[in-house]
Amino acid sequence: MTIIKNTGGFVPRDRNWQPAALTPQYKTSVKRSPQAALLSFPTTLSEETNPVFGHNMLGDLDNDLIHNYAASGESAIGPRIIVHGRVLDEMGRPVPGALLEFWQANAGGRYRHKKESYLAPLDPNFGGCGRTITGEDGSYEFRTIQPGPYPWPNGMNDWRPAHIHFSVFGHGFAQRLITQMYFEGDPHIWLCPIVDTIDDKAAVESLIAPLDMHRTVPMDSRAYKFDIVLRGRRQTFFENRVEGM
Amino acid sequence: MVQKLDEYLKESPSQTAGPYVHIGCTPKFTGIDIYGEDLGASMKTGPVKGQEIMIKGTVFDGTGTPLRDAMIEIWQPDGEGLFNSANETRGQADPNFTGWGRSPGDMNTGEFTFDTVKPGTVPFPDGRMQAPHVTFWVVARGINIGLHTRMYFEDEADANAADPILTRIEHQNRVPTLLAKKEADGVYRFDIRLQGEGETIFFDI
Ligand SMILES: [Fe+3]
Numbered sequence: 001m002t003i004i005k006n007t008g009g010f011v012p013r014d015r016n017w018q019p020a021a022l023t024p025q026y027k028t029s030v031k032r033s034p035q036a037a038l039l040s041f042p043t044t045l046s047e048e049t050n051p052v053f054g055h056n057m058l059g060d061l062d063n064d065l066i067h068n069y070a071a072s073g074e075s076a077i078g079p080r081i082i083v084h085g086r087v088l089d090e091m092g093r094p095v096p097g098a099l100l101e102f103w104q105a106n107a108g109g110r111y112r113h114k115k116e117s118y119l120a121p122l123d124p125n126f127g128g129c130g131r132t133i134t135g136e137d138g139s140y141e142f143r144t145i146q147p148g149p150y151p152w153p154n155g156m157n158d159w160r161p162a163h164i165h166f167s168v169f170g171h172g173f174a175q176r177l178i179t180q181m182y183f184e185g186d187p188h189i190w191l192c193p194i195v196d197t198i199d200d201k202a203a204v205e206s207l208i209a210p211l212d213m214h215r216t217v218p219m220d221s222r223a224y225k226f227d228i229v230l231r232g233r234r235q236t237f238f239e240n241r242v243e244g245m
Numbered sequence: 246m247v248q249k250l251d252e253y254l255k256e257s258p259s260q261t262a263g264p265y266v267h268i269g270c271t272p273k274f275t276g277i278d279i280y281g282e283d284l285g286a287s288m289k290t291g292p293v294k295g296q297e298i299m300i301k302g303t304v305f306d307g308t309g310t311p312l313r314d315a316m317i318e319i320w321q322p323d324g325e326g327l328f329n330s331a332n333e334t335r336g337q338a339d340p341n342f343t344g345w346g347r348s349p350g351d352m353n354t355g356e357f358t359f360d361t362v363k364p365g366t367v368p369f370p371d372g373r374m375q376a377p378h379v380t381f382w383v384v385a386r387g388i389n390i391g392l393h394t395r396m397y398f399e400d401e402a403d404a405n406a407a408d409p410i411l412t413r414i415e416h417q418n419r420v421p422t423l424l425a426k427k428e429a430d431g432v433y434r435f436d437i438r439l440q441g442e443g444e445t446i447f448f449d450i
Contacts, residue, residue: 009370013449018259019389026261028387031307032439036419038449041410045367046320046380046395047450049330051345059280068279090254097331101284103269111265113275115314127277129269165262165269171332173320174450176391178384180260194261197389203258229254 008234009043010174011090019197026193027154047174048233053099055133062131063142065104069127076126078107078145080221083164083181083209086138090232094138098230099169102142103129109150109162118150143221149188161188161195168228175230182208183224259390266316266384271349285318285347288361293342295324295362299432300396300425303356304383307440311355315385317437319346319359319396321378326365363398369409376404376411383437393448396435399424414446422446 021033061068066076083102087095105111105128108120112128126145134140147162163180170176182189189195189208198204206229215223267275271283300319304312322328327338329345338344339362348357366374379396397405399421405411411420422445425433437445 010450013256015449017255021389023389026387026389029261029389030387031310032312032385032387033307033389034392034444034447035440036444036446038447039410039414040449041413042370043450044369044375045328045333046322046375046378047393049320049328049332051320051329051343052331053284062280069277088254090256092252092254101269103265103272111268112277113265113268115264127268127272127279129272129277129279131280165260165266167262167266167270173380173382174393176318176382176393177257177259178262178266178391179257180263194263197260198258200258203255206255207258207260229257231256232253 010047010172011232011234012040013231017200017203019199023193023197026197029197043172043174048172050169050172050175052097053133053169058131058133065126065128065130065142065144068130070125074125076106076145077123078126078148080143081146082141082143082215082217082221082223083226084139084141084212084215084223085209085226085228087134087140087168087170087228087230088138089170089175089230093232094134094136095170095230096134096136096138097171098134098138098140099131100134100140100228101129101131101167102164104144104147104164105150107145107148109148120148120150146183149186154193158193159188159191161186161192166228168230170230172233177228177230179228180207181224181226184208184210261386261389262316262384262391264314264386266314267349270316270347274349283347285345288343288346288359289341290343291341293324293362294339295365297431298361298363300359300361300379300435301356301428301432302435302437303354304350304385304437305439309441312385313350313352313355315350315355315383317348317350317357318382319361320344320380320382321361321364322367324362324365326367366404371409373407373409374404376401376408381435381437388439392439393450394437394445395423395448396425396433397423398427398433400427419444419446
């Protein structure tokens with residue numbers, strides 16, 4: 001008898017789809033990129049397991065960046081948006097229970113961080129981070145303000161497109177991922193050296209969230225839809241062999 | 246033409262964690278107190294089984310400069326080799342040990358510290374036992390996709406000599422880059438070099 005289980009190893013990363021380590025247009029990568037080839041081996045339990053994060057650790061406002069740092073009765077300044085989508089794996093299966101952490105600049109493009117030097121003002125009611133856990137169907141949503149683009153020291157005149165950073169935990173440490181969401185129609189996307197670390201145009205486009213009028217709340221918030229795909233896990237055939245054959 | 250394998254999706258491309266990863270992942274460390282304690286700041290929720298150890302280290306770039314804007318995560322089994330994970334089917338892990346740690350490093354020196362336990366052993370897919378190890382994941386500004394590596398223990402020479410992964414590394418002179426050095430009783434140092442002489446072996450897992 002043959003049994004099929006979803007307990008095989010993770011499908012290898014497509015390293016041509018993912019950014020290379022050394023991308024000289026993004027200058028900081030030059031001295032922070034390993035030069036030797038990566039060591040490949042099949043995933044083991046160390047990579048196929050993952051810490052579990054329960055919904056009970058979440059606070060009521062963790063997924064509301066408009067209010068989670070604001071003084072009572074106040075809210076963050078900027079275009080109000082809902083970001084929603086699903087976390088799936090490469091097989092198209094939903095990933096429930098995935099922890100998403102997100103961080104971003106305020107509407108003026110300024111981060112709340114001591115190393116930040118952009119002269120755009122801080123918003124006293126905006127912290128810039130939030131988190132949530134996906135539901136049974138892999139879906140998630142949070143509320144925030146649309147971040148502004150900002151300049152950064154790389155070339156003489158480089159600007160980041162408006163973006164939201166995402167950190168994702170799926171079901172195996174092999175799926176661990178940090179990425180960024182961009183906004184449909186932003187001309188800075190195609191000028192950005194960090195976006196340009198990704199070679200494949202279709203791969204870049206998979207990080208651009210479209211405006212989603214279906215989820216827009218009239219007179220309140222516009223919506224953007226951003227799906228995230230984590231590495232897939234293969235199915236294994238277990239053949240029950242008679243001992244000693 | 247053939248039929249398309251179009252039900253498969255492509256993994257979302259990685260983008261650098263950038264200089265402000267700590268706002269999102271260790272906000273309290275940056276002074277943004279929304280959630281309370283930062284996730285992964287503590288790996289123990291009560292008395293733990295096994296040998297308690299401290300892991301210390303620094304991440305260096307290709308010029309030998311310590312990174313002070315990295316985020317380091319570790320993942321490991323408990324003292325008996327069981328993971329505190331929904332996918333663990335071999336038994337019940339120590340409920341007071343999460344197995345997962347996250348460190349923003351020291352604000353001034355970049356040195357990371359994990360207060361953990363010495364991991365037990367875990368089998369390779371073919372059933373052979375692997376040497377005790379801790380899985381590391383490093384992200385930072387300038388790192389386009391998170392770097393996976395493993396820390397083994399220099400004082401586990403016999404287990405290391407039989408480990409299915411350590412023994413298949415072509416350049417055996419690089420194996421020491423994966424070995425934590427014992428600094429004192431229960432204190433291990435594991436420095437990570439991103440590039441250049443002594444470049445740590447990173448894994449495509
Ligand atoms: Fe950013």
